Amino acid sequence: MMVLKIDKLKLIPTTIKNVEFRHLSTVVSADKNNEKNAIDELQNLSPNEITSKQAEKFIQEIYHRRTTFNDNDMRKSICGSLKHLGSDLYTSPVHFLHELIQNAKDNFYDTSIIPCLRIELNHSYILLSNNEQGLRARDVLAICSLAVSTKTIEQDHIGEKGVGFNSVFGASNEPMLISHAWKLCFHVPGLDAMSYITPLWITDKDLPECISKQISTYPxxxxxxxxxxFQAHTPEANSFLDQVIKAVDPCILLNMQIYHRPTTFNDNDMRKSICGSLKHLRSDLYTSPVHFLHELIQHAEDNFYDTSIIPCLRIELNHSYLLLSNNEQGLRARDVLAICSLAVSTKTIEQDHIGEKGVDFKSVFGASNEPMLISHTWKLCFHVPGLDAMSYITPLWITDKDLLESHTAEANSFLDQVIKAVDPCILLNMRQLKKLEIVDERQKKVTIIEKQIIGPTKLEEQSSVIFEDFTFLNLSGSAIRLHTSTGYSTFRVYMCYINVANYIEQERPPKTRITIGFPCEKDYELARTVYQGLPVCDLGFNFLCNADFQLVTNRENVRENVPFNTFIRTHLSALFVYLLLNDIDLRKDFNRYCPLFNIYQGKHSSWWLLMIDYIKKFINKYLPLLLDIPTGRH
Known part of the structure; x- marks a missing residue:
């Protein structure tokens, strides 16, 4: 049956530079045998048995391996994944502290001491000192690898991801690690994201004077x-350090016990790094079992379409499978290569695409171990688990005879969740995608969601608007109707561009687009209120906002430690109030839309509560205007 469906779909297009590496200045042995032994010979030595010369040679060998790794496409895969695991995996800017406390819990201690972690804060740095036994060679190798850990579940350790240390890059670009004979540092950004796992050897003269006393006192x-x-003595630095102090919850110690672990580690470190990261990014990154559907809708939105067609994504469900069909132009070779890589994407910010993580396709492994992809001449599949986690990015060629319907156990609950995950409001933020079709073969039911622009709002289009200290460019409003099989819902959607401030370090265009949408029907309940093209989270607002937020890797929350997101948040607050003041239809219902009147503030993080505070401040300032509707005075 599936073969016939695919044959039918073949009638329309259906889908779901070489890099040169230069060496940094460091001394590396040219003796290949010595290079190999530099790693192997220290594996079974205790921290006290490793000399400074051996440690330096070890670090130089890891440096050599990282900087001479010349499989270009695999290097790009690793670099993409490193960036996500190292800098944008966490929503909280101080999450790294909990990861380091976890590391301290899992360390080895002499029985004669009281295990202690000392955290010293100054205006320009944080120094953490732990009276553990010291780093072993395998610990250093794990720190210099991707998603590899020396911890095991059997040993009852807290950590099992192997990404804990990488969280420090959320706080610092130049972390230094000193432990017995070990003296190493990292420097990001380097030549590329491999710098996250490329150690540099340092000497005593490289140690800052501000910490040398503590290190010499406790060698x-x-x-x-x-x-x-952050620059020292600035409000940003002080706020960050205050958050660090608040993050130290005394109750953490209630769950701490000290355990010891045996010595186990295998070589072939780079493959193990890749496999560890693949498993983490593909299998256990998302909290929702149906998050993959949003990622595939994102793919459909970012695809290329002929101008003569209405872009459409068709989703067919049966008891044992999902079949997604998209009338895009088809896969290019570069698209297939990105799908078969780790955290690599062909999408660019300049092209105004929703997706930038490069991990979105891999989310399908949360639903299937054997996804198949057919697009024009391309016919490929994946099969996991294979030999190891590399099977997530190892394609297998298939032929027409392989297109057989599988017969797995029924999963009605899962399929029901898939259907519920298709929120009609998704189409409000789509530039290209106009239509979604959900075909439930179980119940022989077809649901079609279609977007229709029915006209402008009462807010006149303006090329430039100045409100308070904010400037909005090309501000316009549209009345949009979403048609479904049960009726339709109407929204007032307003879009504008803003200039990105110069102080924000971003590899992005100088302008970014923000959108706010209001449901017209009073009984309409929004399932999600924060979007980055696709739904991100729900704040309980009676309006939705869409912007190019920087998200955590699983796209299920906004990164709260990013200046660009803070910049967007304040502009959304000002735009919200400006729209209430200047569109008569919105002003009539301003008390319905204002978040300060209809939500419990306790459900939000402090970062989002600041948005409510900004709105409240503007509302209080302009309340006489908002309430003066009958007189028509402005």
Whole structure:
């Protein structure tokens, strides 16, 4: 049956530079045998048995391996994944502290001491000192690898992801690690994202004077020095350090016990790094089992379409499978290569695409172990688990005879969740995609969601608007109707561009687009209120906002430690109030839309509560205007 369906769909297009690496200045042995032994010979030595010369040679060998890794497409895959795991995996700017406390919990301690973690804060740095036994060679190798850990579940350790140390890059671009004979640092950004796992050897003269006394006083401790990304004595730095202090919850110690672990580690470190990251990014990154559907809708939105067609994504469900069909132009070779890579994408910010993570296609492994992809001449599949986690990016060629319907156990609950995940409001933020079809073969039911622009709002289009200290460019409003099989819902959707401030370091265009939408029907309940093209989270607002937020890797929350997101948040607050003041239809219902009147503030993080505070401040300032509707005075 599936073969016939695919044959039918073949009638329409259906889908679901070489890099040169230069060496940094470091001394590396040219003796290949010595290079190999530099890693192997220290594996079974305790921290006290490793000399400074051996440690330096070890670090130089890892540096050599990382900087001479010349499989270009695999290097790009690793770099993409490193960036996500190292800098944008967490929503909280101080999450790294919990990861380091976890590391301290899992360390080895002499029985004669009281295990202790000392956290020293200054205006420009954080210094963490732990009286553990010291780093072993395998610990250093794990720190210099991707998603590899020396911890095991059997040993009852808290950590099992192997990404804990990488979280420090959210606080510092130049972390230093000093432990017995080990003295190493990292420097990002380097040549590329491999710098996250490329250690540099340092000497005593490289140690900042501000921490040298602590290190010399406690030479047997492990010290982690984090010079902050923020400029000292600025409000940003002080706020960050205050958050660090607040993050130290005394109750953390209630769950801490000290355990010991045996010595187990395998070589072939780069493949193991890739496999660890693949498993983490593909299998256990998302909290929702149906998040993959949003990612595939994102793919459909970002695809290329002929101008003569209405872009459409068709979703067919049966008891044992999902079949997604998209009338895009078809896959290019570069698209297939990105799908078969790790955290690599062909999408660019300049092209105004929703997706930028490069991990979205891999989300399908949350639903299927054997996804098939057919697009024009392309016919490929994946099969996991294979030999190891590399099977997530290892394609297998298939022929027409392989297109057989599988017969797996029924999963009605899962399929019901898939249908519920198709929120009609998704189409409000789509530039290209106009139509979604959901075909439930179980119940022989077809649901069609279609977007229709029915006209402008009462807010006149304006090329430039100045409100308070904010400037909005090309501001316009549209009345949009979403048609479904049960009727339709109407929204007032307003879009504008804003200039990105110069102080924000972003590899992006100088302008970014923000959108706010209001449901017209009073009984309409929004399932999600924050979008980045696709739904991100729900704040309980009676309006929705869409912007090019920087998201955590699983796209299920906004990164709260990013200046660009803060910049967007304040502009959305001002635009919201400006729209209430200047569109008569919105002003009539301003008390319905204002978040300060209809939500419980306790459900939000402090970062989002600031948006409510900004709105409240503007509302209080302009309340006489908002309430003066009958007189027509402005």
């Amino acid at each position: 047997q401790y492990t010290h982690l020095y984090l010079p902050l990304k």
